[in-house]
Amino acid sequence: xxxxxxxxxxxxxxxxxxxxxxxxxxxxxxxxxxxxxxxxxxxxxxxxxxxxxxxxxxxxxxxxxxxxxxxxxxxxxxxxxxxxxxxxxxxxxxxxxxxxxxxxxxxxxxxxxxxxxxxxxxxxxxxxxxxxxxxxxxxxxxxxxxxxxxxxxxxxxxxxxxxxxxxxxxxxxxxxxxxxxxxxxxxxxxxxxxxxxxxxxxxxxxxxxxxxxxxxxxxxxxxxxxxxxxxxxxxxxxxxxxxxxxxxxxxxxxxxxxxxxxxxxxxxxxxxxxxxxxxxxxxxxxxxxxxxxxxxxxxxxxxxxxxxxxxxxxxxxxxxxxxxxxxxxxxxxxxxxxxxxxxxxxxxxxxxxxxxxxxxxxxxxxxxxxxxxxxxxxxxxxxxxxxxxxxxxxxxxxxxxxxxxxxxxxxxxxxxxxxxxxxxxxxxxxxxxxxxxxxxxxxxxxxxxxxxxxxxxx
Numbered sequence: 149x150x151x152x153x154x155x156x157x158x159x160x161x162x163x164x165x166x167x168x169x170x171x172x173x174x175x176x177x178x179x180x181x182x183x184x185x186x187x188x189x190x191x192x193x194x195x196x197x198x199x200x201x202x203x204x205x206x207x208x209x210x211x212x213x214x215x216x217x218x219x220x221x222x223x224x225x226x227x228x229x230x231x232x233x234x235x236x237x238x239x240x241x242x243x244x245x246x247x248x249x250x251x252x253x254x255x256x257x258x259x260x261x262x263x264x265x266x267x268x269x270x271x272x273x274x275x276x277x278x279x280x281x282x283x284x285x286x287x288x289x290x291x292x293x294x295x296x297x298x299x300x301x302x303x304x305x306x307x308x309x310x311x312x313x314x315x316x317x318x319x320x321x322x323x324x325x326x327x328x329x330x331x332x333x334x335x336x337x338x339x340x341x342x343x344x345x346x347x348x349x350x351x352x353x354x355x356x357x358x359x360x361x362x363x364x365x366x367x368x369x370x371x372x373x374x375x376x377x378x379x380x381x382x383x384x385x386x387x388x389x390x391x392x393x394x395x396x397x398x399x400x401x402x403x404x405x406x407x408x409x410x411x412x413x414x415x416x417x418x419x420x421x422x423x424x425x426x427x428x429x430x431x432x433x434x435x436x437x438x439x440x441x442x443x444x445x446x447x448x449x450x451x452x453x454x455x456x457x458x459x460x461x462x463x464x465x466x467x468x469x470x471x472x473x474x475x476x477x478x479x480x481x482x483x484x485x486x487x488x489x490x491x492x493x494x495x496x497x498x499x500x501x502x503x504x505x506x507x508x509x510x511x512x513x514x515x516x517x518x519x520x521x522x523x524x525x526x527x528x529x530x531x532x533x534x535x536x537x538x539x540x541x542x543x544x545x546x547x548x549x550x551x552x553x554x555x556x557x558x559x560x561x562x563x564x565x566x567x568x569x570x571x572x573x574x575x576x577x578x579x580x581x582x583x584x585x586x587x588x589x590x591x592x593x594x595x596x597x598x599x600x601x602x603x604x605x606x
Contacts, residue, residue: 159298165293167353170348171289171306174345174348175309175313177341178310178313179313181317182317182338183321183334184321186325186334186442187408188406189412189441190331190332192412194261200558202553207549208268209549210546212272213543213545214269214272215273216272216538216539217276217539217543217546222276223277223279223281231358232288235277236278236282240342243342245270246267247336247342248335248336249264249266250264251333254332255330276538283534285356287299299515299519299523300459300460300516301460307456307511307515308456311449314453315449318444318445322443324337392473392517393514393537393541394538396510397510400506400510401541403575403578404507409571414494415437444503447504448503452511453511456511459511459512473520474591476512480582484579488571488573488576488579489572490502556571
């Protein structure tokens with residue numbers, strides 16, 4: 149009881165810290181991506197009658213991930229050597245440039261599709277410079293204030309605010325897409341919160357920008373960085389944890405927006421089957437899709453925020469962080485199989501509920517992954533290792549995005565079925581592979597003992 153009371157007092161102290169408020173607002177503004185609930189739909193409309201639209205969209209995402217991959221480790225080294233704060237400021241400049249080019253690309257005809265590829269590349273650069281950097285800054289703050297034992301609570305809380313931003317994003321995006329002159333204007337509006345984040349990061353304390361003086365050439369530092377990662381990944385705990393985190397996140401990232409074409413198909417089928425006619429200039433079938441998708445993302449992120457904030461309860465309940473990660477891996481696979489079944493029998497309400505679970509599981513698991521990895525990394529390697537973990541995810545998305553798109557486009561007809569069944573087939577295949585890979589490669593609880601203490605990677 150006394151320990152529980154002490155924890156609550158520490159949690160109150162953490163939440164009251166002014167820098168903790170900045171961390172929360174950083175995530176809030178970062179997730180105001182007003183285009184997100186409709187990006188897949190916008191791309192499908194832009195591609196028109198393309199034979200393999202989901203494969204083409206997967207290729208666009210591959211470009212983004214290639215640039216994330218190419219600059220992931222260099223960005224981690226730059227953060228460690230020249231300052232995490234400086235690097236984070238730079239990443240938001242890449243994001244803003246990306247949004248401007250997405251706006252221009254969607255305003256042009258299909259002949260200028262290459263503009264969207266450039267926008268995706270710049271977004272990938274922003275991701276590479278951001279990923280791992282802000283987490284490392286939070287870990288630095290926790291070390292300075294002796295909060296290291298509360299990593300799941302701190303990261304779960306800041307992530308919950310990111311998801312509150314996503315919830316607001318769901319509401320705002322509905323009105324923006326409905327009332328802006330064209331849907332692509334959401335990219336211009338999205339620049340506003342990213343400028344707010346740029347200003348917010350500029351007010352972080354100077355010690356957040358602490359870096360090691362550069363004693364050798366950049367390329368030697370690059371070589372040393374890759375060598376450090378190779379040495380660190382000899383640690384079985386770190387290797388399993390990083391690959392478990394990256395694999396799960398890559399599958400989630402590649403699938404999370406497939407709900408958009410699924411719901412669009414459902415709505416169009418309902419309109420045709422029931423002979424619905426919309427006389428209002430506002431309540432058209434397209435606007436109905438916008439309202440439903442925006443409302444769904446609002447619900448997804450609202451409950452995901454609650455899940456993230458309470459991730460520490462799961463950690464305390466199961467005790468082993470790694471076991472918690474494994475259980476959620478299997479639950480994700482189970483939900484994909486159930487989703488395949490209910491998509492096949494056309495029960496949209498159940499499909500939406502199951503997709504909600506996918507979002508909730510991801511936002512419980514991510515704080516647990518950061519807790520696990522944060523406990524076994526050397527402090528001076530944090531930005532580099534977290535960037536390496538993100539790089540592994542980029543490689544996997546590089547593989548998964550076009551592969552999943554190809555299967556989602558063609559699996560049904562290849563098996564003599566209607567193309568409607570392609571996505572359910574995709575979900576079943578992914579679930580089977582997930583269970584096999586986690587069971588034989590990634591699972592297993594590796595405890596941190598006195599002999600294997602925090603920061604010891606031997």
